[in-house]
Amino acid sequence: MPTQTAPRSCPALFLTAPASHQGKTTLTAGLARHHRNLGRSVHVFKTGPDFLDPFILERASGNPVYSLDLWMTGEAECRRRLYDAAASADLILIEGSMGLFDGTPSSADLAAVFNVPVLPIIDVSGMAQTFAAVAHGLATFRPGLPFHGVVANGVASARHAEMLLEMLPPSLPCAGAVMRDPAMALPERHLGLVQAQEIDDLESRIATAAARIAETGLAELPPPVAFAPAAAVAVPRLLAGVRIAVARDLAFSFLYPANLELLSALGAEVAYFSPLADEPLPAADAVYLPGGYPELHLEALGAHGATRATLRAHVAAGKPLFAECGGMLYLLDALTERTGTTGPMLGLLPGHATLHNRLAALGLQSVELGGETLRGHAFHYSSVQTPLAPYTHARRANGAAPGEAIYRHGSILASYLHCYFPSSPSATAALFKP
Template identity: 55%
Template sequence: MSPRTASCPALLVAAPASGQGKTTVTAGLARLLARRGKRVRVFKCGPDFLDPHWLALASGQPVDNLDLWLNGERDVAARLHQAASDSDVILIEGVMGLFDGEPSAADLAMRWRIPVLAVMDASAMVGTAGALAYGLRHYRPGLPWAGVLANRVASEGHAALVEAAVEAAPDGASAMGWLGALPWHEAFALPERHLGLSMAGELPDAQARLDAVAEALAHTPLGAQDEAAWLRWSVAFPPVAEADEPTPSLLRGRTVAVAHDAAFAFIYPANLQTLRDLGAEVVWFSPLANEPLPACDAVWLPGGYPELHTAALAAATRTRDGLAAHAAAGRPVWAECGGMLALCKSIILTDGARIPLWGLLPGEVVMHSRLAALGPQAWQTPHGELRGHTFHYSTLQTAMAPVAHTTPARVHGRAEAVYRHGSIQASYFHAWFASSPRATAALFGAEVAA
């Protein structure tokens, strides 16, 4: 029997810009619905590792990324159909502003007719909130729309003035859909650092913060509505035809060891699934705990925050020695961004301190207070195009000559170097493995025909 179209309520939580509170609202709403016994599946638009930590904690489910360029339309469609098949509600957190990026969150909403919930930081406005909401609603004709939620209001009186401004928009309150307001409160602020939000697992009160947001949302029109009201946002997600070629089992019988702790946490769940679909067994180890490298055929050192844990990493001699022996034996290592940093000889922090690292790559990392690179990238490998992105605050000073460069997907992007040193391959490039399973398998040592 062929699969059927799956339907369930879905919202895309967007904003006029970054920093408006999209993650707070999405995570709080997911937590509220999950506490009511709903099966909530949350996605994050665009390449992002940090927001999904909060969204997964709130929903109790893994969080995948959705991006029409990174994933491809077929992959996005398949993930949405599967989510609608086994969930009561789908929530999708947007990226940057609603219309920012190519493709944007609005493009995703338009493609699948997913209603947009606009979150606006109203802390420094009143009447302008109406103009802003009206502009978001009407800037692109035909944009599916759910309503407006004001964030960080100062008082009930402030919220009432913002509501009146939104209701005074030319199309009236019914078209704009006032869904309530959230006050600013320290209890549910999500702390940030240089790459974005702090990871949920680092905060002992992370769940309490989400519960506080959920409680506040419960008293808004959005959070107080019943199941029948949610059904007005139901979206039909058609089934996706089987791929012409199933993922080949090119890593069958191989074990891939993946570094995973607070220093190495930038891991797409979809990447792990791709490794398993290729037939690999995935095992974990923690460099911060100085754990020995497990018996394995290949190693993945993902990105993260090694710059925040330099002392512990420098002292992780058992992990370092295991990686050195692995590389000396000619077994493959793929190190991306933070994983590459940890392999270098040393790092210079923003205060000028020079800290020794593992010394398996010739080079020194220099941390900067400003962003060094950001944006989607594609790597044309001999085995297919790997898509991904780059996002880093450091630069690498090395005598190594790049063996390849990625191609930025945007006009003003900057290519990233790919290095090879013995059996180690490394780059600032974060790969989306599902974009080319064959290229991924080759990264981890499989024999793949060019």
């Protein structure tokens, strides 16, 4: 079969904002659902590391949501993901992270590399003509950045909409004035949005957002964008015959779809279990405890015995166990949440963790293991006190300060670092190889 060399064109938009908490995820979900309601295939991507927004966007679009980040996932994988999506999508949406120019690399950097038109969403609560100044600043700060227009979100009335638009220059169209509606707002907690599977009326909220979108210029498809060809990279089957047990429930849900797909591509068989339901560990050669919210389930996790007993037997047998962030907290002797309530954890890693009211770490980091580099990120509100000396430290993508500590304790490797497995298939295989 001849190699595909022609670009693929697909309508695409990059939804961004001047800051967090402007309504990006709500409107991206609403836009995806609106076009899905019209029978279109919508593929949504999320910029940067994020485990919460993608599952809401997946519910809205009906398709898996993958991460795009020029540093963590790499430009080549971003190109391949977009090129593959353009083969079947009627619309590609990319939701940015934080503000348009925040971070290195930023959402603006990603939009510029792939020439995807930018559409800033601005929360106009308490704002009138200044909306035009903010929109103008975003549009002109970086010359050459493709712009589709701007969206006013949280509009109070028709008169409010008039005031917002009266000083907007003709060169910067308003693609939509979305009226304020609490029925479409998404609830939040300390790490971001509440998980999709915890929002009982999520479908209603997405439907309401879609209805609001239908009243605006966003109801029409944007112009097509040409995505350059990109070939998939062959993955060696380094984990053929290895069975990996992955914790997955409301307490342990911070899983990149790309991570799970890579484990399968490496040849591993993946089996899931729920510590929250006290399920025993399935027969496995290795265990993966991802991050999540163990602090929200102290009583349940502390009372259960089947999961604890089988995980302890797994470690006692010297089988690999890799734990990230919340998964690492679950391995400790105890965990104290912000109200001061302490719950016993597994006792497989000596130490105690405490949840704080302020952010303890945020940023892109990488770790070198066996001569290979795994990239990822850290984002947590807790701190760990342990007598263990770090096995090594991660490195920050920006800045010289040391990154997260990596702990090795018997067959356990644990850290606050959330790793993006496709950044190094060989390093990933080494994590789980018996």
